Amino acid sequence: MRCLARLKDKEIQTVSSETLAKVAGVKPTQLRKDLTYFGQFGTRGLGYDVAELSKMISDELGTTSLQPVILVGVGHLGTALISYRGFEKEGFEIVAGFDLEPERRRDKQVKQPILPMDRLPDFVRDHKIRMAILSVPAAVAQEVANVLVRCGVMGILNFSPIVIDVPEEVMVNNVNLAIELENLSYFIQD
Amino acid sequence: MRCLARLKDKEIQTVSSETLAKVAGVKPTQLRKDLTYFGQFGTRGLGYDVAELSKMISDELGTTSLQPVILVGVGHLGTALISYRGFEKEGFEIVAGFDLEPERRRDKQVKQPILPMDRLPDFVRDHKIRMAILSVPAAVAQEVANVLVRCGVMGILNFSPIVIDVPEEVMVNNVNLAIELENLSYFIQD
DNA sequence: AAATGTGAAGTTGTTCACAGCT
């Protein structure tokens, strides 16, 4: 999608699997194979229509409407994430932060309200929040996750370096910065 | 490793594949199969010796000595990353930040020096830097990556939402926060 | 009895090779 958006910006109307694969960092056959799972979109001899393909994918991904997200744990990392502009372009808005110490002095001014934890349940219900970003210390991550699940959150983006245990209908995505570095480090031993 | 460390803290000396798999979020057979690629470490009827297994993995992962890393792009996200404590425990130290505007006012005080871009090549050479964290805007990510590669950096942890093109001996790991959210969002449509 | 280690079976994912459109 991001690659297609960039092509659109350049007013390129048609793209071959070869070209698109190159910029997306995958192999052409892979790309074609994957696309066929959703139907036929290309024109043989020509390639894919950028706008059409883009439309298809966004339909497939579901409602592209702005989705509200909350962030729990407004510490170092949380503050950076809550101020991060990159989410909005993709249809997500962090509407509020929650923290045990909502009044803690944060150097960056954050436009979203930072609320105490006990306001979380009502907020989630009232704003029909379905996803949360979890950037609390490891020691309390499971506990906070339990609260989120109990309030009806269905997806958690977990930045804490532990595996959190949730009912199977709840989806967790882990982002572990140390693991990413370790990974790199392992593969660059020469 | 992280799970084993936690078990060690609790002074648990022996663990079954079943238990370890549970806390690591994988399946027991998977875990056993994977471990056998490095040899036999378990005791049938008993399980794995936590210390021994831990030792084996750290040997396998290579030198656990502190590895110096630089961070390029000390903006919102970069500032959070450079102040993030989680890396040190895993053997990485961000030793310096680089930015086009090194003097830009940053609200958080950062203990590492923030240097101008033109100091980067010498710094990398002098400190034998092999890995870099790239948290610059998408528009300049490729350009900065080129500089890093030219200076001899072998691994890049890329936070910008574009695919960067590097020689194949250079390893890139991508972390894309918006993609993670999208992913979640896709799987929680009910 | 409890748990590992592992060949075999099963499943999923990737690439090839090329027929078939435009």
Next chain:
DNA sequence: AGCTGTGAACAACTTCACATTT
């Protein structure tokens, strides 16, 4: 001529089933 779409071949990964060991 160029490029897609796709069955078939291939490769990688996961799980099963159970012999084996403590």
